[in-house]
Amino acid sequence: MLDFEKPIAELEAKLSDMTKIAGESGVNMDETIKSLENKIEDLKKDTFANLTRWQRVQLSRHPDRPYTLDYIYELTDDFVELHGDRSVSDDKAMVGGFGTISGKTYMLIGQQKGRNTKQRQMRNFGMANPEGYRKALRLMKLAEKFNKPIITFIDTPGAFPGIEAEERGQGEAIARNLREMFMLKVPVICLIIGEGASGGALGIGIGDKVLMLENTWYSVISPESCSSILWRSWDYKEQAAEALKLTAGDMKSFKMIDGIVKEPLGGAHTDFKKMSSTLKRTITKTTNELETLSPEERINLRIDKFSQMGVFNE
Incomplete structure (x- = not known):
């Protein structure tokens, strides 16, 4: 509590x-x-x-909050998980596969955290290695080949920062995903369902529509890490959260995202069925809107949207 x-x-x-x-x-x-x-x-x-910004960060990490696979299994009846990056290994922190929502087949990809100690170790706390991002890209290309829309579920404290991840090309894997996702010919919907931290989130976060659940956050750094850098202590994480302006409302006002998905009163974990139903309607509505555009129009709009971020006139 x-x-x-x-x-x-x-x-x-x-x-x-x-x-x-x-x-x-x-x-x-x-x-x-x-x-x-x-x-x-x-x-x-x-x-x-x-709620303060720090309180929304706490809510995004609530131990009962639904994770990627919770939503996938609730939204689909026929999810088929696909494994491996066809190069190094199968990263358990990144999951993905085909599933049907409202009669339409999607490629569903996202970071997965664990509920208990054993699962957290297996899922690496939702922090993907380079092979996780390469697996995600492989699945996106497969979806493009079969002309299936893509949905990504973002919920990570960041990409895995270990030396071995850097040795295997963590930065290159994320950068390649950014480039390739801009050019995907199928509709791409990105949903931030929990934590959206740093390049770990951005690695599967380039889409035609980027949507945040009401009690989530999206930032280049977590409040705790920001506090430790600026004040050499985690004690100032609340001030850091306020300064970072990382909530869904902040991101919408900065035009960093396209919309906010309302959660049940008390958070997504208080009424999982209602939250899933809301997401299902949102996904269906957004997909129908995006499919009225040609692939070229979607790509151009996607590039223009992200190119305009951070640009201002004096």
Whole structure:
């Protein structure tokens, strides 16, 4: 439980006790229970409407938050995972394969974190090695060959920073993905579902539409790393988060993304079915819009969009 969720949890505990007492004693407490339910709802709305940037970072890392494979298996009934970069190995931090959403086949690619210690070690905490990005590119090219739209799910604290990753060409693998994704002839939708950190996120983040879930972040560096560089301590991570302006609202105002996908009240983890349903509608609607354009039009618009980022007139 996050600190700002504690007042809500205390009221929910009281509601649970009150409901239990009413059931056991037979006393009619409907009016009191309804009043408390309304109070909880109002507190939730007020709390989550006024989250600080650091609190949204915390929410994006919530241990119960859905990960890439959670969404993929919920959105599709026939997902077939594909493995390997055909060069070095199969990076478990990057997953991908074909699946059908609303009757249309997509290539679904994303970073995958783990729920427990064993899974986190296997998935390398969602930090892909060069072979992960090369696997992602291989799958994108396969989707292009068969004219299938691509969806990427971004949720990573960054690309793996180990020496062995650099020796195998981490920077080159990400840079190649950036170049190749600009030129893909099929629609590309990028969804930031959790953490979107550094080149690790950008390596699968070039798309016709880049969308962020409401309680996610997207930045060149995490608040903790920024704090450690500027203040030689992680104690200033909250100030760093404010300075970085890394939330979905910030990114939309800077025109770094194309839209924000609203989450259920309390975060995506509080109502996974509703969140998945919202994503499904968003994916279908966005794909239909993109398919009205020719491949050449999509490529030109994609290049223009990213070329204009960071450009301003005095």
